[in-house]
Amino acid sequence: MPVKQPQANPQFYKIDIAGRIDAGRAIWFENMTLTIEYAPDGLVTSVLSGWLSDQAALFGVLNRIRDLGLRLVAVENVPISQE
């Protein structure tokens, strides 16, 4: 088996999805963490956050969001460095 090379430059991403999705869903998203945010106006947002190894991984997650019929609200590349 070809061994995956350690990624040189993983990035931290925060992805907002409209509505509350099941916590278990996170396993479909490259082990990103799922948190639910409740805005005072009643708006509910599911936030996926975590390290993605590269752009291909990011697009994998975005495609999955698309394929599950979820509504993508925002994608943010958070400038923090990995410990």
Next chain:
Amino acid sequence: MSPFRGLTLVSAPPGFGKTTVVAEWLQGIEQPFGWLSLDEDDNDLVRFFAYLIAALQNIDPSIGRAVLARLQEPLPPVETLIALLVNDLAVMNQDAVLVLDDYQNIYLEAVHQALALFVSSKPANIHVLLLTRQDPPLPLAKMRANGELVEIREADLRFSKPEATTFFKLRLKLDLSAEAVESLDERLEGWAAGLQMAELAIQAHLSPINPGDVEVFIQKFRGDDRYVIDYLMDEVISHQPGEIREFLLNTSILERLHAPLCDRLVGEQRITAELDPKVAWGSSNSILEHLERANLFLAPLDNKREWYRYHHLFADLLRYRLQIEHPERPPELHRCASGWHAEHGDASEAMKHALAIPDYPLVADLAEQFMLQMTGSSQLNTYLSWIRRLPDELVFQRAYLCAGCAWVYILTQQLKIAERYIEAGEAALPRYERIYSAPDKRWISSDEVRGNLIAIRSFADRLRGDLPAAINHAQHALKTLPEEALAVRCSAALNLGMLRMDCGELEAARQALVQAYEIAQKSGENVYVAISALSLLGGLATSQGKLGEAERYFQRAIAYGSEKASQAVPIPSLGILHGWMVLLHYHRNKLRLAQEHMEILLASAEQFGVPEVLIRAWLYQALLHQGNGDFASAEVWLQRAEELMQQHPPQALVQAEWILFRGDQFLRGGELDKTERLLETQAVRQEDLGNPPPPISDEYRQLLARLGAYIHLGRLRLSQGKTDQASLIFDRVIALAETGYYFNILLEALVYQALAMSSMKKRMAPAKSGVAPAMEVLERALSLAAPEGYLQVFLNAGAALTNLLRQAIALGIQPGFAQRLLERLKEQEIRQIHVPYPHLAPASQKTVEQLTERERQILRLLAAGLTSTQAANELVISTSTARTYIKNLYQKLDAHSRGEAIDKARELGVL
């Protein structure tokens, strides 16, 4: 439906009913349509085109045959494939629809490019609909600006509030309160999948005992903040009976559902989950019918209700749930599905499930089981994509798999890699036990594996140019391979036959080729081998001067190929067979029969557009015109072929044929300077013959392949009056042709040698006693030619032969055949076909034909000192046309240069 040059794009997220809307629209129109659902595997140009054509053939079965045939060979540029396809569509006189569904699965740039090209060049009667979850990388903005894009998007597909109300009313047969519909719609926002899911959830809550439940459900639904589909899925799934639930989860891993396949998956799970065997639903068949009736996101894929698929979104959600609830199940389910497909001969689906796990030992097992099927067909690329996924350590342990890899690499000419696998296979051979070949329904013995490896060695030797080793290995392979290994045995025998031919061992070659044909015919599947063997046998017979035998082989090959071609796709090599028939009839001067095969060759060559075949077809067309004495038409075809040859330099054999036809054109047109230059640039030199290279060397084979050109050299010298030199050349050519059964060349050289010698005799004092040497040579030529009716070579030599033939008749040498030749020559003379070697022809036969007005005009211009180009400009005709006139002029005036022509014209008072 009005003609539309552009594209209709249906672009929306999943669950908006793209497929449903389009499918329903198609039900309501009369035009035929083709539907292609794309998946990730279609990111392969060969596969994409194969499926695209399969879809288009639903509209008209004749579409795309040429493209399919080209997919069996090294892939031509996409432009060529699209052009062939567009040609087919352009002749179709009806409107039709092509639907490409799930286009979001395509990521290969080459497919995008192919599609963009197709859309921009397709005829307007073909309507293309692209269904996708995301906008495709096509030049959409430009198409929009040009009015070439019709778009159906999310907003168009949403249900409006009245539509949603109608939907619930019709589906639930229940009047929901306006408030209830309002609540639902607020959450669903007109999303089709959501509406359908809500309907199912409400169905589940409908109970005659407690009619208020529905309202309760809707209230709860409105108050819940979970993602719509998560909530509804839970509602729908949790209300299904246990068995249906299990069925849905287990079969969610399938792309396509089929009752027996589902039985296997569900049955397997029943045992592991220890469910009650006394089931209410019985077989998967009834469950599938129930799911379809209940609108549980199941769509039939055919009219017979044999194959179904889940709605994508639903399948995704089910798979997700399966992963959450039973993470241990998917590998087992995939294994199960893979096994079912393997048993039913579907290598591709079986492999897809094995790779989804991924279970590499299983992948390796399948690669072994389906090796014969995959390497014997045009699916080398697919096979390659499988074995590339396998780790070398695993492959190297399995001798038969090594053989499979080696076959693929040797057939794709990758010698180095192939040899690595041959060696690994040989090393692993002692550990080989036995393997069941599913498609062949038999066990593969270790002898068969060994035989495979030896046969591949033979191919490798041949690629390396080591013929003796290659022959050795091919023979060894045939001895080692068991009788039942038909596919490998016939390839090995064909290979042996070709190797024998390369070495000039013609009888041994014949035997091997006959064996290859017999095995291939027995298997019934190795059409390519059968046709190649027959074709080579015919070629072999031709080169030995056995035209009758050759004709039988070619005809059998054509019949066999046509029979097989009608079942699947046309076979490009069939065209070449008609090429052989053209030559065969040409030799017998049966030009009309030759022309019949010529038409088929031309049609086939143009259909497939393979440059090499086109070049040959055009060259043969030129040859037939030459045979008919129409040198102007021959010139047109020769030039056409030459233009293509500039872009696509052909292999040596075709190049050698070209020298023959081009040289003949010059020689018979009396263009001696040009002939001289042609032979010079093609390195046809007299000294090559003086010291020929040793037999069974490449140089020797190259010399023999071009031997015909040396006859041209002799004819050139003959025309230049250098008779001694010519005779010497013919002598050498005869000696070389005798060694290798180059019958045509031998015969032609003898004919011209007889001519050369007869003209020497004229100059020298005639020998009084015995038969003249020229007559001895002619006698040999006549007795070789008579049995099989080789007429054309004598007719090409022309009237110069007349005296010799008369003498032959007087001496009782083949009088019947000679008489026939004389009559034909006479006919030819009357038709003014040509007068080559005028200085050798009897003076009484010299006639000056009437010049045409155009020829007179040109002659006057030439006499005035204009060049042919200037003359052409003066008369507003093309230079090449002018040259053709000039050539005719020279012929009629029996002149070889401009000066001579003008002189003779003045002499005769024409000018």
